[in-house]
Amino acid sequence: MSVRPPVIPWATPQALSDYPEWPHAPSGILVEGHASWRQALPQIDNSQCKKCLQCYLLCPDAAISVSEDNKFVIDLELCKGCGVCIRECRFEAIRWSEEKK
Amino acid sequence: MNKEKEFLSGNEAVAAAVALARPEVIAVYPITPQTTIVEKLAEWVANGKIQTQYLNMESEHSALSAVMGASAMGVRTFTSTSSQGLLYMSECLHYAAGGRFPIVMVNANRAVALPWSIFGDQRDSISQLESGWIQLYAENAQEALDLTLQSFAIAEHPEVMLPVMLNVDGFSLTHTYEPVHVPLAEKVNQFLPPYAPTFRMDLEHPLSLGFSAGPRDNTAFKIKQHRAQLNAEKVLEQVDRKYGEIIGRSYGGAVESYYTEDAERTIVTLGSISGLVRDVVDTLRAAGEKVGLLRLRSLRPFPAARIREALAATSRIGVLEKNVSAGYEGTVATHVRGALQTLQGRQPQVRSFTGGLSGRDISAKDIREIYADLQSDTQSTENEVHWVDPGVIYES
Structure with missing residues (x-):
């Protein structure tokens, strides 16, 4: 099973030299979490999951990754709650859930 | 050095340079007067003379997007366009x-609509000065070839890493034939090794x-x-010197001065009209008139320091361009005026001359008249555009 490369933690840049020369860099740089945009949270039912990777590939924020015990998990910092994964899942393994604010 | 010269149009000279530069991806959309560049390249791809991925796109927007994607993969890329196509690429x-x-x-370089026109002027590229591209301007077909090769070296330099737009006057250069020296492939390979990308998709x-x-x-x-961009000014001089050492021709970097050292009146211009201005300078110098020419080979980066240095002796400056920024003056004139603001102790007069719009000829007589105008003290208003032979009775 392929897994998303880990998000590399970047310190908030202070000086010009802390930034890369161009807007291309190892993933993780200048990541802004979009959790505050979310009005509802998709939840993955791993018992229904067929590991087809569609949600992993199609999530626009790369918020879905595969855990070490082979479970699909959603990064709550990155997920903006757009629901693309819910729409794309053919096995109804992802559904909206109420989120405690 | 390959001593044989070939009889080439400006576009064919560009195509010859592109073949020698060995880009791995060429993505284009045809538009007059650029088309014969990409026609020639397509012919060479078809008959196996050059090995490249040649993409005939559905629009200029797509053509530039495609070479961006290819460039992100870490390969050398080329495209070309003109006028409306350049504007369609703007994003x-x-x-x-x-x-x-x-x-x-x-x-x-070609006029932009409306009124519609396929003929040459510089309004297309000058309107895109803020796009962040390096902008170079060639004077003749030989320089178009040489600058095409130099452009790859400048663009790919690790201290630059910016796209380069080389501007070649529509028809007066693109479709005019002249003897052009085409360097040998082995020399070009020495000047321009394969692209070593600093970043790429991997x-x-x-x-x-x-x-x-x-x-x-x-x-x-x-x-x-x-x-x-600022680094690029130094790099384009280095690249020009290296080109001179290996290929045997160089141009002196971002500006070319002609008799400016003691000139009282200087025309600042760019592109193909420079050759005719140089001829007029020769004629007027022979008659004892202290006139000069400053040719800008780069508008971005804008070589302000070199312009100040070259115009240190000149008190009257006429900027001649095939462009006008309606409501003010010629954009190149504004730039030159700005560059001279920091001159210590003296403030030369800068006048904006707009001519050659939509391929209208600028004659030697017109250029003599510009030098004559610079002699007169009457300058109606500071930012009055002087229309060079507008072709109508000019009622002010």
């Missing part, structure tokens, strides 16, 4: 410069390409992009 122009993709594009070393940067971080990238 991608900023994108390519901000993304620091070292694409080389030849723009066959499964083994994944990158987030073209990420976003909000209010906190965006300016940092623009500062770096600005510095890369």
Whole structure:
């Protein structure tokens, strides 16, 4: 099973030299979490999951990754709650859930 | 050195240079007067003379997007366009410069609509000065060939990494034939080794390409992009010298001065009209008149320091361009005026001359009249555009 490369933690840049020369860099740089945009949270039912990777590939924020015990998990910092994964899942393994604010 | 010269149009000279530069991807959309560049390249791809991925796109917007994608994969890329096509690319122009993709594009300078016109002037490229691209201007077919090769070296230089737009006057250069020296492939390979990308898409070393940067971080990238442009002025002089050492021709970098050392009146211009201005300088110098020519080979980066240095002796300056920024004056004139603001102790007069719009000829007589105008003290208003032979009775 392929897994998303880990998000590399970047310190908030202070000086010009802390930034890369161009807007291309190892993933993780200048990541802004979009959790505050979310009005509802998709939840993955791993018992229904067929590991087809569609949600992993199609999530626009790369918020879905595969855990070490082979479970699909959603990064709550990155997920903006757009629901693309819910729409794309053919096995109804992802559904909206109420989120405690 | 290959001593044989070939009889080539400006566009054929560009195509010959592109073949020698060995780009791995060429993505284009045809438009007059650029078409014969890409026709020639397509012919060479078809008959196996050059090995490249040649993509005939559905629009200029797509053509530049395609070479951006290819450049992100870490290969050398080329495209070319003209006029409306350049304007259709406009969104991608900023994108390519901000993304620091070292694409080389030849723009066959042509008027922009309306009124519709296929003929040459410089309004297309000058309107895109803020796009972040390096902008170079060739005077003849030989320089178009040489600058095409130099453009790849400038764009791909690690201290630059910016796209280069080489401007070649539509028809007066693109479709005019002249003897052109085409360098040998082995010499060009020595001058321009294969592109060694500084970043590229790579499964083994994944990158987030073209990420976003909000209010906190965006300016940092623009500062770096600005510095890369400033670096480019030094790099284009280095590249020009290296080209001279290996190929045997060089042009002196961002500006070319002709009798400016003691000139009382100097015409500052760019592109193909420079040759005729040089001829008129020769004639007037023979008659004892202290006139000069300053040819700008680069508008971005704008060689302000070299312009100040070259115009140190001149008190009357006429900027001649095939462009006008309606409501003010010629944009190049505004730039030259700005460059001279920091001259210590003296403020030369700068007058803006607009001519050659939509392929209208600028004659030797017109140029003599510009030098004569610079002799007169009467300058109606500071930012009055002087229309060079507008072709109508000019009622002010």
